[in-house]
Amino acid sequence: MDGPERTQEMTDVQAKAEASKCLFCFDAPCQTDCPVGIDAPGFIRRILQQNVQGAYHLIHRENPLPWICGILCPTERLCASRCPRKLMDHAIDIGRLQAYASIDKAQAKISKPSRGTLGNRVAVVGTGPAGLTAISCLARNGFQVVVYEAEGRAGGLITYGIPPYKIDKRRAIQEIENILDQPGISVHLRTRVPDPNELLKEHVAVFVATGIGGEMLDRSVAKFKNVYRATEFLKTLNRTHLQGRPFKRDLGPEVLVIGGGSTALNAAVSIRLLGSPNVTVIYRRTETEMPAWRHEITTARKCGVNFRFLLEPSSFIGDEGKVSHVVFRQTELGELGADGRRKVLARRGKKVEIAASSVILGTGREKRNGLRWLKREKVDESTGRLEGANIFLGGELLRGAGLIVQAVADGKKAAHEIEMLLRGRI
Ligand code: SF4
Known part of the structure; x- marks a missing residue:
């Protein structure tokens, strides 16, 4: 199994080389397309001039979480989506440059004076x-x-x-x-x-x-001890990780993750990394309609997560408080709905029963x-x-x-x- 790739840190040489490729566009689309309006050409120029501190201040003025966003932002859909450098080789790696400029500040405790207290x-x-x-x-x-x-x-x-x-x-x-x-x-x-x-x-x-x-759990499902909300699963995983303890919950050999969003995929990949041999994401539309980001789907596949599409849970079967199978009805896609997504319709045909040692629900957050x-x-x-x-x-x-x-x-x-x-x- 290939592991997921975390966004890699840039070295000084890599950052300078990447910054030197920037075209410093007039009316730069990277700045317009950034939800917080970071002056990307401005901070990239400062990196090029080896003024990393100045680059950091320019970013931090607009975003107090510059390192975190540099690592996690899907820049290919935001600031880098219209970068003209794409036509030559690749869009400027703005996220990693931002993380590069912010990393020392993210590590070191800093304290800034405020502009004076208004008392409110x-x-x-x-x-x-x-x-x-x-x-x-x-x-x-x-x-x-x-x-x-x-x-x-x-x-x-x-x-x-x-x-x-x-x-x-x-x-x-x-x-x-x-x-x-x-x-x-x-x-x-x-x-x-x-x-x-x-x-x-x-x-x-x-x-x-x-x-x-977290995800809504119907009472008929909540009674099963091996059905978990994806958000709760991730919270427990993070808690144990932060406490430096191993994650002890045994999810068994056949884990079903229901849902097609980022939370469902984050849970599925994490479970694979914990060692569950068969993790299957089940989604009621097709891969094209999945709300998760493309790179998240690619990562999940690389990690060995399986996918099944056009299936919607209909009932959970089990005894002694544990699910053993989930029954799915088959679906098909109809016309576009008011939310701009194709409607999910029930399809005639046999229901599909899938064995499960645990089920993670990643749909219907309330x-x-x-x-x-x-x-x-x-x-x-x-x-x-x-x-x-x-x-x-x-x-x-x-x-x-x-x-x-x-x-x-x-x-x-x-x-x-x-x-x-x-x-x-x-
Ligand atoms: S759009 Fe790309 S090339 Fe233009 S200023 Fe932004 S990062 Fe540089």
Whole structure:
């Protein structure tokens, strides 16, 4: 089995050689296509001039998670998608150059002075990429930021969702801690906030970015001990990894992973790497419609993950609290639906029964139970602000699952909206 390839670090020589290929385009598409507007030609020029510190500052001005995004961003779909250098040989490797410029900062503890305290206490609930970005921007602009995080570590999706084979967790956590170490920030870990309205008694504004919850489990499925949510599986895997302990859960020889998104594939590859001999991803559409990124599908295949398409679970069979088989109905694709994807239709024909020692469900993520207070129709979708309250929503909570860099953009926007509100400009 070939292992997955983590984004490799660049050496000084490689970075300079790559930077020298940049055409430094006028109106550079790489900057326009970056969700947070990083001046890529600007920082690439600084790398070329061996001013790596300057390159870092240019990136960090727009994105407080530069190393993490440099490693994880699908740049071929974002900043590098229209890079004209592609016509000559290959698009400039902007992600790796960004990671190169940021790596020393991601490793070393840094502390930056804020621009002076305005005295306003702003609460941020959730420390995923959207929350961390808002915290960084607000603290940098002089607000006192009080952070609430339900887990024992900050980072949300970065810490508990992205599997260890994709990113060096130690460095990622250092970059996260660099943000939280800024002056003016106090952090409350293991602290749930059942109703953010309560926080308005002590804070002038609240930004909520707790993400959406795990996959929905029907009661008829939840009774089986060997059926797991993909998000919960990845969280447990990450927890044990961060504690330096081996992952002990035995998933058996036939693991079925149901779903075609990044979370399902992250789980499938991780399970293969843990040594399960047969891991099969089952998806109800075809490979073309899979929401996972192409490179994730390629990695899964390289790692020996099997795929079966046009199958949808219909029932789970087992006894003594354990699933032994899953019955699937066959599907076919119909016309385009309102979401721009082809509809899934039941196909006539025999049902398909597949043996399973464990099942991982990677479909149907639902809103976090603790956020029942939230009524989506009362949210201004353009600003994330709740009608009539100084509460703002962001990240996955506002617009569903997305990229880390999109969550960073959400965090910046929320911090800007809060600042405008508190300065009396809106
Ligand atoms: S689009 Fe490509 S070649 Fe042009 S400035 Fe950006 S990285 Fe350089």
